[in-house]
Amino acid sequence: xIKKIYSSIIGSSLILIFAFKQKVLxxxxxxxxxxxxxxxxxxxxIVSNILDWILTIVGIVGVIGFAIAGLMYxxxxxxxxxxxxxxxxxxxxxxxxxxxxxxxxxxxxVDNILNATGIF
Numbered sequence: 243x244i245k246k247i248y249s250s251i252i253g254s255s256l257i258l259i260f261a262f263k264q265k266v267l268x269x270x271x272x273x274x275x276x277x278x279x280x281x282x283x284x285x286x287x288i289v290s291n292i293l294d295w296i297l298t299i300v301g302i303v304g305v306i307g308f309a310i311a312g313l314m315y316x317x318x319x320x321x322x323x324x325x326x327x328x329x330x331x332x333x334x335x336x337x338x339x340x341x342x343x344x345x346x347x348x349x350x351x352v353d354n355i356l357n358a359t360g361i362f
Contacts, residue, residue, distance in 0.1 A: 286356070303338065304336075307331065307334070308336065312328075
């Protein structure tokens with residue numbers, strides 16, 4: 243019983259799709275696609291911009307983290323556990339900045355290789 247219901251729904255959907263296909267395709271104008279608010283750029287450019295933003299944010303967060311770790315180190319006042327946590331935070335923020343810089347280098351290297359605009 244359920245198979246018959248599913249098959250009738252699928253069959254009627256396919257009939258409707260094929261019956262109204264010409265009307266739907268006739269109503270679509272590719273010149274109006276630019277007015278949809280979607281980006282006109284290629285996927286490569288969109289992904290490249292997203293990665294640029296992400297790496298910029300990671301770098302800024304790393305520098306802010308390093309500044310906060312420096313303040314933690316200055317205000318530790320000789321307490322060993324606070325000094326250790328401040329040093330660990332400094333190390334982690336330095337690693338974060340290095341990862342962000344490596345990400346930028348890799349991004350520009352891949353960009354140059356794919357676009358063949360320069361020698362790496």
